Amino acid sequence: MKDFTLTSLLAISKGMLGAFFWPAIVLAAIVAVLLVLALLRQRGFRGSAARRSVMAGLVIGMVAALVAPASTKASFSNLHGVLDWSMLVLIALAGFVGGAAAVFAIVGSASLPASRR
């Protein structure tokens, strides 16, 4: 564990994502900027944009959890014990949070500012 530094993790992520690494970084940066914009425009995580993003996040999180085992050529019968089920929950959570943030970033930054409603 002591050898898994930030540099290592970055190198490993780059190896895992391959050609998608930099596009993913750029996309994440764009979403981050839009998210800040959306939070400013909506004066926080609120309104219809927030509701829609939570719903989208829930769907995305569930889909992520459903497809996760198959995406590794495994099945639900391979999940064993606290560790594996916790991983699945983490994947679902990551899908929910990431999905909700992305949807709110897009919808929230494109919607009317809260002050005009």
Next chain:
Amino acid sequence: MLSPGGSLLDRRRFLAGSLAAALGALSSLPAQAEMVKSKARIVIAGAGAAGLTMAARLLMRLSGADVVVVDSRSEHIYQPGLTLVGAGIKPLSYARLATADYLASGARWIKEDVAEFDPVANKIVTDKGTSLAYDFLVVATGLALDYAAIEGMDTSLIGREGIASIYGGPEAADASWRALSAFVEKGGVGLFGRPATEMKCAGAPLKQAFLADDRLRRAGRRGRAEIVYNAHNQMLFGVPPVDAKVRALFARQDFKVNFSHVLTKIDPGGRIATFETPRGTAELRWDLIHVVPPMRAPAPVRNSALAWRSGPFAADGWLEVDKATLQHRRFANVFGVGDINGVPKGKTAASVKWQAPVAVDHLVAAIAGRRGTETYNGYTSCPLITRIGQAMLVEFDYDGRLTPSFPFIDPLDEHWVVWIIKEKMLKATYTAMLQGLA
């Protein structure tokens, strides 16, 4: 959402381990190792996992040194991937990399092979007659597969007559998958085992048996096949707690086991394998046989003054290094990394990850005129696949003690998470290692 087997103790252990791991990761900032200025000439024999990793790490520590890698191969084989190719989980291309993509910039590459080591004169001579003098030598040649030691065996047979052998390389692993597929289709007797020599990744022969079993079960044809594992001695794995676990798994999966059976001969036409046993020879018929060849040091090392002269590693010519510092025991300017070392354990890619920093530490210390401090404890790792979708993360040291890297992963438990590490993350970790980044 917890599986029926999850106990309160498991949950507490998992939470405690996760917290410790998270805190550890956050607090571990890399200590910037000092760069040492030197015009030392360093020759690295071999551009496999060990050679490329050493080149990258040495160039991160040395400014001005001449680092030369000697290896004729343009293709770099990702050997941990051969198990997955051999079971049809990954395509042939998965195990193929290009040396040029991972050779550290700043290293010179001589596309020839070492034919002779002369540590007394501090030089090597290649198969093309090139003589290279060195101040320091890193022996990272890997090992030689001695298929010829099995009478009747030749690598051209892999994929034919039910003969599989993933160790032969990507093409051999792909051909092995075809042989396994035919076995799944037709059934019969599948023979698995390992040689009596030292070998790389002692878990791989077990994995092939487990994967063949899983493929048969997934096809609904397990009842038409018999899996027979021929252990070379009285153990299935050299680490006692893992051995006990594997025995239990073999019993669960209904494998037949023969102990002290060493493959000495095959008859491809008759599909008969001959084994040497304490009670004489034994012949077994196969429909599929996974051949794992005896392994020894390559001839240039075996025939040099660098090989062990006595002891358990002498017969097969392994490199005589101190097991803690990886420095040669008689030639202080020679170091060994990877499969070539005559040490009790440590013939896996993960071992290279831990060996390389130790060898670099002592080599750079020697240049700087001081003593190195790092030591290698024999760390060896084997993600032991027990079926597609599950594996155990077995890690141990020279003394056979289990040394888990992740406190929340029970090394003797089969997990999807460990399968994810093997199937999704290990190759990226490996290529990061080649670049000195992991």
